[in-house]
Amino acid sequence: MSQSTRATKALEAAGVAFTLHTYDYDASAERIGLQAADALGEDPARILKTLMALVDGEPVIAILPSDAQVAMKKLAAAFVGRKAKMMPPADAERLTGYKVGGISPFGQMRKVPVAMEETALAEPHVFINGGQRGLQIRMNPQDAVTVLDALTIPLVA
Structure with missing residues (x-):
């Protein structure tokens, strides 16, 4: 497995x-x-999943604990939208340049607005996908928010 991905390069940069x-x-x-x-x-709660979604037809990223479900109404409201839905897997792969199961919010092909579940900030460290299946990045959650310019709000159902 490669230890260098677009995600790791983005964080190094x-x-x-x-x-x-x-x-x-x-x-x-x-x-x-x-x-x-x-x-x-x-x-x-420390393993964060990266979900690709659409709010009023526009792509967004939701990052939340792996044992939680995203509340679509909260996600839509985070981006001042009316309706949110999950992005079809093939569209997520095409937009991000990553395979489903290996989608990282870092180093995506196109910059997309990001919202992170605010409870993740209470963790001393979190794991976020590193851009390929079976690769996780361990980091300070505040660093993730800063690099992604993410909103931190309640997203969990």
Whole structure:
């Protein structure tokens, strides 16, 4: 597995401290984030999933704990929209340049507005996908917010 991805390069360019952690990705897992938490021996609240969504037809990113569900009304409101829905996987792959299961909010092909669940900021560190399946970036959650210029709001249902 490559340890250098567009995500890691983006963080290096921003001067952000992080460490990389690999695990055996299981494509058949019902919930990939929970599988990653189990494989890494981490609390699921620290393993953040990156969801690609559409708010009033425009792409956005929602980052939240792997054991939580996004509240679509809260996501729409975060971006002053009326309706949010998940982006189809093929569209997410095309927009981000990453494969589903390996989508990172860092180093995407196009800059997209980001909202992060505010409870993640209470964690001493979080894990966010590193741009390929089975690769996680461990970092300070505030650094993620800063690099992504993310909103921090309640997103969980």
